[in-house]
Amino acid sequence: QVQLQESGPGLVKPSETLSLTCTVSGGSISSYYWSWIRQPPGKGLEWIGYIYYSGSTNYNPSLKSRVTISVDTSKNQFSLKLSSVTAADTAVYYCARDSSEVLEGGDIVATNTFDYWGQGTLVTVSS
Amino acid sequence: EIVLTQSPATLSLSPGERATLSCRASQSVSSYLAWYQQKPGQAPRLLIYDASNRATGIPARFSGSGSGTDFTLTISSLEPEDFAVYYCQQRSNWPSTFGQGTRLEIK
Numbered sequence: 001q002v003q004l005q006e007s008g009p010g011l012v013k014p015s016e017t018l019s020l021t022c023t024v025s026g027g028s029i030s031s032y033y034w035s036w037i038r039q040p041p042g043k044g045l046e047w048i049g050y051i052y053y054s055g056s057t058n059y060n061p062s063l064k065s066r067v068t069i070s071v072d073t074s075k076n077q078f079s080l081k082l083s084s085v086t087a088a089d090t091a092v093y094y095c096a097r098d099s100s101e102v103l104e105g106g107d108i109v110a111t112n113t114f115d116y117w118g119q120g121t122l123v124t125v126s127s
Numbered sequence: 128e129i130v131l132t133q134s135p136a137t138l139s140l141s142p143g144e145r146a147t148l149s150c151r152a153s154q155s156v157s158s159y160l161a162w163y164q165q166k167p168g169q170a171p172r173l174l175i176y177d178a179s180n181r182a183t184g185i186p187a188r189f190s191g192s193g194s195g196t197d198f199t200l201t202i203s204s205l206e207p208e209d210f211a212v213y214y215c216q217q218r219s220n221w222p223s224t225f226g227q228g229t230r231l232e233i234k
Contacts, residue, residue, distance in 0.1 A: 043227075044214065044225050044226065044227045044228055045163075045171065045214060045216070045225040046225070047223045047224070047225075060222045061222060062222075094171075096170075099176070111176075112216075112223040113161050113177075113216075113218060114163075114171070114173060115182060115183075117170035117171060117172070118170060119170055
């Protein structure tokens with residue numbers, strides 16, 4: 001059973017960089033896409049971006065200028081950095097596995113359907 | 128960006144009743160729509176993908192239908208554990224977006 005666990009500071013100061021790590025257990029990080037999704041308190045869900053184990057990424061245009069997602073396959077982890085944060089970035093941050101689809105030629109593509117999620121971690125932006 | 132509008136915002140029903148939740152897209156998303164269930168303090172859980180396919184381990188009382196711009200999640204007979212918030216999500220257009228949610232509460 002695949003499990004995901006987010007870790008990182010719960011409090012970040014305005015204008016600084018939010019950094020979170022997601023550790024994947026019960027399965028390899030290889031051959032799947034992995035996403036970050038956030039949820040402001042009492043609000044809906046926003047997809048932030050994804051990474052493939054090879055390192056290729058794609059980001060939500062609304063956050064693209066501030067987001068970096070990276071992967072460490074040796075540790076079965078992937079990470080999120082969000083720069084220049086403001087109070088509007090206060091949210092529960094989830095990491096999630098993309099169900100990923102294998103095409104006929106063997107290529108694997110992201111489906112943007114999320115079948116495993118971490119429990120989420122609340123990050124508050126405040127001085 | 129595609130906007131998903133869910134209705135109603137809140138649905139009050141009793142266990143054993145049938146629940147019908149709606150999701151309308153601002154433009155066609157074909158069948159690329161998923162439904163998630165979220166309970167307080169928990170992560171969302173995938174219920175339905177590609178409009179009508181149940182995810183692994185999801186009970187048969189959950190079903191999805193629709194295509195284009197109008198979609199429905201139906202829970203045939205509500206169990207106590209089904210009272211939660213439900214979100215739809217489209218993956219047809221970049222970036223993927225979620226609806227604002229429907230809260231299913233006990234009447």
